[in-house]
Amino acid sequence: MATAHIESKKEDIADVVLMPGDPLRAKYIKEKFLTEAKEVNSVRNMLAYTGFYKGKKVTVFSSGMGIPSIGIYSYELFKFYDVKKIIRIGTSGSFNKNIKLRDIILSTGSYCKSYFPYLLGGEDLSFLNSSSTLNEKILKIAQSKNIPLKVGQTITSDVFDLYCADINKFRSNFDEDKYLAVEMEAFGLFYVAKLLNKEATCLMTVVDSLYDKDSLSSEDREKTLDDMITLALDCCL
DSSP, X not given: OOOSSOOOOGGGSOSEEEEOSOHHHHHHXXXXXXXXXEEEEOGGGOOEEEEEETTEEEEEEOXXXXXXXXXXXXXXXXXXXXXXXXXXXXXXXXXXXXXXXXXXXXXXXXXXXXXXXXXXXXXXXXXXXXXXXXXXXXXXXXXXXXXOOEEEXXXXXXXXXXXXXOHHHXXXXXXXXXXXXXESSHHHHXXXXXXXXXXXXXXXXXXXXXXXXXXXXXXXXHHSOHHHHHHHHXXXX
């Protein structure tokens, strides 16, 4: 079996998928956390691997950046590969003064002004909830491991916020105390899950902050997000 964007056989994809944006992060997870792992997709260099984590079959499938990219891969995985759950694990920025670099955020829902729901499913929506079932499980695991989580609503943007023509105008659209972080994919994933009656949520590690001039390097973003990755993997069990 194959689709326009995925070369995998149906049996090569687990029913639970972790979805980082960066293909190299998918490779890192495969090498550090999975056993008996094999590459199951390399079309367009969107790397995917299936292996075992504590005896559970898990697929790690990169999504690329932005709603259109994650929309394609999550739709094909849900629709044609019978995937039941997708957990996005990514990075984000934040305008919230209470959020610090390296904070791990669990998105309970994402706000976005996008035509994506209208074009894909004929619905005019600007806010979508993530899976409460997955979120409750992640919260319990985080508590048991003493991993602090920031839990709340987030924003999905079509533009990398640091490149906005007027960042203050962009910020003026939101209550910065209400939204914990800004990223570029979760809204699309949540809509595909809603449309196809599947489950999805999003964990993200903050790597840029309006209130902190430091930021994580590309190498840090790839390799130092282990707490977030472990939370997502344990949720698969």
